[in-house]
Amino acid sequence: MASYVFDRTANDIARNTVSLVSDSFYMALVTTLPATSLSTLAGIVGEVVGGSYVRKNLAKSSGTNPDTYIVNSSSLRFNNPVWTGLWATAATPIVGGIIFKGTVEASASTDIAIGFVEISPSYVPPISPSPAPAPFTMLLQTAGTIIVSPG
Numbered sequence: 001m002a003s004y005v006f007d008r009t010a011n012d013i014a015r016n017t018v019s020l021v022s023d024s025f026y027m028a029l030v031t032t033l034p035a036t037s038l039s040t041l042a043g044i045v046g047e048v049v050g051g052s053y054v055r056k057n058l059a060k061s062s063g064t065n066p067d068t069y070i071v072n073s074s075s076l077r078f079n080n081p082v083w084t085g086l087w088a089t090a091a092t093p094i095v096g097g098i099i100f101k102g103t104v105e106a107s108a109s110t111d112i113a114i115g116f117v118e119i120s121p122s123y124v125p126p127i128s129p130s131p132a133p134a135p136f137t138m139l140l141q142t143a144g145t146i147i148v149s150p151g
Helices: 009-014
Strands: 025-030 056-058 074-076 094-101 113-123 146-148
Antiparallel strands (some): 025 094, 074 146
C-alpha cells in the first residue's frame, strides 16, 4: 500500500474543517498501516511508543501555495520532519507516519487525520539510546505533497 489521504479528507477541506492555508499539522509515526477510514487521533492504532519518540510538528515548505488548485485538487507540501536520536522501547518496524491537523503541544483525541505517508522499506528504530542513534529523517520531497481530489 502506498501513501494516501483518508476517506473524509477532501470533504473536510471542502467544508473548511481543514484549511491548508491557515491550519497547523503534525505527524505521528506508526507501526501498523491505518485504515483509510481513520478520522481522528482517537482511532490511531500502533503509534510508536517509548524511548525518545515524540510526535513532530510539520512546517509547510517555502514552495507551498495551498491556494493553487491542480485540476480541482488542493496541494500542500511539508518540510522533512527529523527525529534526532530516535529510539523506542520495542524493536517494532515503523511503516509510516500519519498527518493530523493541529500541533503536538495541543494534540487531542479529536484531531483530524489528513493522510498517511508510507515508509518503504519500513524502519526499525534502535531499542537503546546508547550508542546515540543517527537522526531519523522522513524524506517527503515528492511523497510529501498531499493532493486532495474530489471523488
